[in-house]
Amino acid sequence: MTVDLRNHLLDLPRLTDRLTEWGEQVRIPEPLVRQLDLALEEIVTNVIAYAYSDDDEHVIRVDVGVTRGEITAVVEDDGVPFNPLERAAPDTTAGIEDREIGGLGIHIVRELMDRVRYDRVGNRNRLTITKLLEPA
Amino acid sequence: MDIDLSFDGGIPVLTLAGRFDGAGAVVFDQKTAAIDAESAQWVVDMSSVAYLSSLGIRSLVVLEKRLKARDGGLVLAGITPLVERVLDVSGLENVLRIAGTRARAVQMARAAVATAPTIEMAFGSIRATIRRSPPGESAIEWWAPDTVAGFERELLAVEVKDLGIAFGTGILGGPAAFEAPRPFVSTLQFAGMSGEDDVAISDFVVGDASQLMPVAVEAAWGVSGSSAAIVDLEGSPFGLLEALDDIFERGISPSPAALGFVVLAHTDGEPPGLFAVAIAFDPERTQTSLDPEKHLEGAAGQIPLPSGKRCIGSAVTLNVRPALERSSDMRSELRQDAALESLRAIVGLRACAQVTRARVWVFAPGKLRDGIDKLLTVNVEGDGEWRPEWDAIVRRLYHDCGSVTLTPLPGGFMSSTYKAVAYDHDGRRTLPSVVKIGPVALTRREQQANREYVSRFILNNGTSVLGDAQHGEWAGLRYNFLGVNGPESRLVWLYDQYLQRSTPEVLALIERLFTRVLKPWYAQPRWEQISLYRDHTPLRLFPSVIETGEQVLGISADTKEFVCAELGVTLPNPFWFLKHEYPKRAAESRLWYTAVSHGDLNLRNVLVDERDNLYVIDFSETHPRNAVSDFARLEPVLKFEMTRIETDDDVRSLVEFEQGLTSVSSLDEAPPFVYRGDDPLVSRAHAAITLLRRYADRATLFELDIVPYWVAMLEWTYAVVCYRQVTPRHKRYAACSAALICRSILQLERRVG
Numbered sequence: 001m002t003v004d005l006r007n008h009l010l011d012l013p014r015l016t017d018r019l020t021e022w023g024e025q026v027r028i029p030e031p032l033v034r035q036l037d038l039a040l041e042e043i044v045t046n047v048i049a050y051a052y053s054d055d056d057e058h059v060i061r062v063d064v065g066v067t068r069g070e071i072t073a074v075v076e077d078d079g080v081p082f083n084p085l086e087r088a089a090p091d092t093t094a095g096i097e098d099r100e101i102g103g104l105g106i107h108i109v110r111e112l113m114d115r116v117r118y119d120r121v122g123n124r125n126r127l128t129i130t131k132l133l134e135p136a
Numbered sequence: 137m138d139i140d141l142s143f144d145g146g147i148p149v150l151t152l153a154g155r156f157d158g159a160g161a162v163v164f165d166q167k168t169a170a171i172d173a174e175s176a177q178w179v180v181d182m183s184s185v186a187y188l189s190s191l192g193i194r195s196l197v198v199l200e201k202r203l204k205a206r207d208g209g210l211v212l213a214g215i216t217p218l219v220e221r222v223l224d225v226s227g228l229e230n231v232l233r234i235a236g237t238r239a240r241a242v243q244m245a246r247a248a249v250a251t252a253p254t255i256e257m258a259f260g261s262i263r264a265t266i267r268r269s270p271p272g273e274s275a276i277e278w279w280a281p282d283t284v285a286g287f288e289r290e291l292l293a294v295e296v297k298d299l300g301i302a303f304g305t306g307i308l309g310g311p312a313a314f315e316a317p318r319p320f321v322s323t324l325q326f327a328g329m330s331g332e333d334d335v336a337i338s339d340f341v342v343g344d345a346s347q348l349m350p351v352a353v354e355a356a357w358g359v360s361g362s363s364a365a366i367v368d369l370e371g372s373p374f375g376l377l378e379a380l381d382d383i384f385e386r387g388i389s390p391s392p393a394a395l396g397f398v399v400l401a402h403t404d405g406e407p408p409g410l411f412a413v414a415i416a417f418d419p420e421r422t423q424t425s426l427d428p429e430k431h432l433e434g435a436a437g438q439i440p441l442p443s444g445k446r447c448i449g450s451a452v453t454l455n456v457r458p459a460l461e462r463s464s465d466m467r468s469e470l471r472q473d474a475a476l477e478s479l480r481a482i483v484g485l486r487a488c489a490q491v492t493r494a495r496v497w498v499f500a501p502g503k504l505r506d507g508i509d510k511l512l513t514v515n516v517e518g519d520g521e522w523r524p525e526w527d528a529i530v531r532r533l534y535h536d537c538g539s540v541t542l543t544p545l546p547g548g549f550m551s552s553t554y555k556a557v558a559y560d561h562d563g564r565r566t567l568p569s570v571v572k573i574g575p576v577a578l579t580r581r582e583q584q585a586n587r588e589y590v591s592r593f594i595l596n597n598g599t600s601v602l603g604d605a606q607h608g609e610w611a612g613l614r615y616n617f618l619g620v621n622g623p624e625s626r627l628v629w630l631y632d633q634y635l636q637r638s639t640p641e642v643l644a645l646i647e648r649l650f651t652r653v654l655k656p657w658y659a660q661p662r663w664e665q666i667s668l669y670r671d672h673t674p675l676r677l678f679p680s681v682i683e684t685g686e687q688v689l690g691i692s693a694d695t696k697e698f699v700c701a702e703l704g705v706t707l708p709n710p711f712w713f714l715k716h717e718y719p720k721r722a723a724e725s726r727l728w729y730t731a732v733s734h735g736d737l738n739l740r741n742v743l744v745d746e747r748d749n750l751y752v753i754d755f756s757e758t759h760p761r762n763a764v765s766d767f768a769r770l771e772p773v774l775k776f777e778m779t780r781i782e783t784d785d786d787v788r789s790l791v792e793f794e795q796g797l798t799s800v801s802s803l804d805e806a807p808p809f810v811y812r813g814d815d816p817l818v819s820r821a822h823a824a825i826t827l828l829r830r831y832a833d834r835a836t837l838f839e840l841d842i843v844p845y846w847v848a849m850l851e852w853t854y855a856v857v858c859y860r861q862v863t864p865r866h867k868r869y870a871a872c873s874a875a876l877i878c879r880s881i882l883q884l885e886r887r888v889g
Binding site (some may be wrong): 009010012015016026031034035036041042045052069104105108110111134 | 155157158159186187188189190191193194217221222225423592757778
C-alpha cells in the first residue's frame with residue numbers, strides 16, 4: 001500500500017483512512033493498525049516539522065507491506081538530511097514542572113515498534129519501521 | 137475530535153470523542169483556553185478516545201501545568217489500551233492522575249478540592265486542623281494463613297501490593313529456610329522488615345518493584361480505601377498515641393467502633409521523622425458492629441489507650457522530616473520519603489519518640505474483612521503437592537479473573553502442570569488454559585525457548601504463553617490454546633490417546649504431530665559440525681546412571697562385557713561404554729544435520745483436544761541439536777513406558793523385540809518385528825517406531841547413517857535406569873536395550889573403519 005502525502009498536517013487523515021482500509025483488506029488486527037497509524041503519524045509530523053528549509057510543497061511517500069509475520073512501513077522524503085533517531089530520548093521520568101514539551105514523538109515510535117532504522121538514500125531520508133505480528 | 141464540557145458538582149468534566157492527534161490537539165487547546173472554572177481540578181473523560189499522539193500529550197501536559205499552578209490538575213478517566221500504552225511510554229502514567237471510571241475521577245477531583253471545610257481545634261496544648269474528605273469507603277483487613285481441610289498453613293503467601301498499607305509479622309521476600317517471621321510494614325511505595333533482633337538493621341524495598349515483593353505473612357492488619365479526614369497536629373512535644381486517642385474521642389465520624397490511622401510526623405529527637413500505621417478500636421463496640429468474630433480482640437500486641445480503647449500498629453523511623461505540604465496527598469508524601477536513605481528502622485508504636493508535628497490520615501472503616509477475600513479464589517483439585525507460594529503465582533497469572541479451579545495433569549518431572557478453568561469477575565467462564573509451575577530457572581528457560589524457537593516457528597499449534605509470574609523460588613506460566621473449541625473443550629494427554637485409540641488412529645496423531653505441528657522445525661535442518669557423545673550424554677540430566685547401574689542392576693562399569701541371559705549372548709557392557717568410551721569420544725565431531733528440537737518430547741508433553749488438535753508444551757529443553765533427537769527420544773518412551781513389563785517372560789520377549797529393532801544398519805531400513813509375547817501394545821509400538829524412524833530419515837534429507845539416532849536414543853535409554861516410578865524389570869530391559877544399541881554402534885564403526 002502506498003500513499004503520497006503533501007507536507008501539511010491537514011493531509012494526515014488520508015494516511016489514516018488508507019491504512020484502515022488496508023488493515024481490513026489484509027486482516028491486520030485493529031489495535032495493530034492503530035499502533036502503526038500512530039507511529040507513522042509521529043514520523044510524518046516530524047518530517048513536516050524538520051525536513052524542509054523552504055516553503056514549497058513536497059511529497060512524503062509512505063509504503064506499508066506485510067510479510068512473514070511482520071509489518072514493514074517505509075517513510076521517504078526529499079528533505080534535508082535528518083536522522084530523528086539521533087535525537088536524545090526525552091526524560092520521561094521528569095516531574096510535570098521540569099518536563100520539556102515536545103520531542104516525544106520518535107520516542108513513542110521506538111517504544112511501539114520492534115525495529116526502527118534510518119537511511120540516507122541519495123537525496124532522500126528513509127525511515128523503516130517494523131512491527132512483529134505476535135500470536136494473540 | 138469532539139469535546140463536550142459539563143460540570144459535575146463544580147468539577148469541569150471534558151468528554152472527548154475521536155482522535156487526539158495533531159488536529160485534535162488544536163481543538164483541545166482552543167476549547168480549554170476558553171474554560172473559566174473556579175475549580176482547578178478537572179476531569180477528562182477519554183473513554184471514546186482510541187488514539188493519542190505526542191501532540192495530544194503535549195496539550196495534556198500544557199493544561200496540567202496550567203492547573204498545577206493553581207494547586208490543581210487533571211484526572212483522566214476511561215483510558216483505552218493504546219492511549220494507556222502511549223501514556224506509559226511517555227512516562228505520564230505517574231504524572232497525570234488516572235481513574236478507572238468517570239465517576240471515580242470526579243470523586244478524586246472532588247476529594248482534592250475538599251481542602252475545605254477545615255476545622256480548627258485544640259487537643260489540650262495541641263493545635264489540630266481537621267480537613268474532612270468527601271465520603272468514601274474504607275475497610276480494615278486481616279491477613280492470616282487460612283485453614284484448609286484441618287491443616288493449618290503456617291504462612292500466607294501474598295505480595296506487597298495485595299497487602300497495601302499494612303503491618304504485622306512475616307517474611308519479606310517470601311518464605312526462606314531458617315528465617316523466622318519478623319515485624320514488617322508495607323505501603324504501596326515501600327515495605328520494610330525489622331532486623332533479626334532489635335539492634336540489627338531493618339531491610340527495606342522501595343519503588344515500583346516493592347509492590348511485587350512476595351511476603352509470607354504470619355499475621356497482619358491493613359487499612360484500605362479512602363480516608364475520611366486529614367488531621368494536622370502541631371504543638372510542644374506530645375505523645376502520638378495520646379493524640380490518636382484524642383482524634384478518636386473528638387469524633388471524626390459519628391460513632392466509630394474502630395479507626396485506622398496513617399501518620400507522618402516530625403519527632404522531638406532522633407531520628408527526626410516517623411511513619412506509622414495504627415488501628416484503634418473500642419473492643420465492646422467492635423464486637424457488636426464491625427467484628428462479631430472478635431478478630432480485633434484477639435490481635436497481638438495491643439496497647440491500651442488513655443480512654444480505655446486499644447491500639448495495634450507499627451512504625452518506621454525516618455532519617456528525614458516528611459515535607460507535610462498542605463496540598464499533597466498521601467501517595468505523593470509517601471513517595472518522597474520512600475528512599476532507602478530516608479527509611480531507618482521498623483519500631484513498635486510504644487517506642488516512638490514524642491512528636492512536634494504530625495499529619496494523620498484517618499480512616500473510618502465500614503467493615504472488617506479477610507484480606508484474602510479481595511484476591512482471586514484459587515481452588516486446587518486432587519491431593520497432590522501444593523505450596524502456599526503457588527497461590528500467589530496463580531493469583532498473578534489470573535489477575536483478570538475472579539476465581540480459578542486447577543486440575544492436576546499427571547506427569548512433569550521438575551514442574552507441575554494443571555488444567556485451569558477460570559471465571560472472570562462477572563462470573564463468565566473463560567477459555568480453558570494450562571498452568572505450569574516450576575523452579576524459576578526452569579520456567580525462565582522454557583519461556584526463553586518459547587520466544588526463540590516456538591512462537592517464531594510453530595504458531596499453528598496454537599500454544600501461546602499468556603502470562604508469567606514469579607514468587608520466591610517458583611515461577612509459573614499460563615498457556616492458552618488458540619485452537620481450543622470453547623469452554624467445554626476436553627484436553628487429554630497424547631499418552632491417554634495412545635492407550636485408548638486404535639493403532640491407525642494413533643499413527644495418524646503421531647503423523648500430524650510431525651508433519652503439521654513440528655514440521656517447521658525439522659524441515660529446515662542445517663548441516664554442521666556436532667559432537668554426538670558430548671551433546672547426548674545422559675549424565676547431564678541423570679548424573680548417577682553409572683552408580684545406579686551398579687547398585688540396582690549389579691552391573692559394574694569396569695568390565696567390557698555384559699552377559700545377556702535373555703538372549704544367551706555376550707554384548708558390550710553399556711555402562712563400560714558410558715564410563716570409558718563417552719569421554720574419549722566427547723571431543724570427536726562430525727558433520728550432521730541439526731534442527732530446532734523439543735528436547736523432551738514425550739506423550740505427556742502433547743495435549744489433544746476433542747477435535748484431535750495437538751498442542752505441544754514444555755519447551756524448557758528446546759534448542760537446535762541433532763535433527764533426529766526428538767524421534768530418538770520418543771522411541772524409548774514407547775518401549776519402556778507403553779508396554780507391559782510384569783514378568784521375566786515379558787522382559788525376554790521385549791529384549792528379542794529390541795534385537796530386531798537394533799538389527800538394522802541404516803536409517804531408511806524398516807526394523808523387523810520380532811516378538812513372541814502376547815502384549816498387543818508391542819505391535820503398536822513397532823508400527824509407531826517404524827514411522828518415527830521414517831520421519832527421522834526424512835528430517836536428515838535421507839541420510840542413511842543410523843549412528844546419530846542410536847546415540848540420541850541411548851541418552852533416554854540409560855535414563856530409564858534412574859527413573860523412580862519403574863520396576864527393576866524395566867531397568868533390566870533398558871540395560872539390555874542399551875547393550876544392543878552399543879553393539880550396533882561398534883559393529884557399524886568396525887565396518888566403516
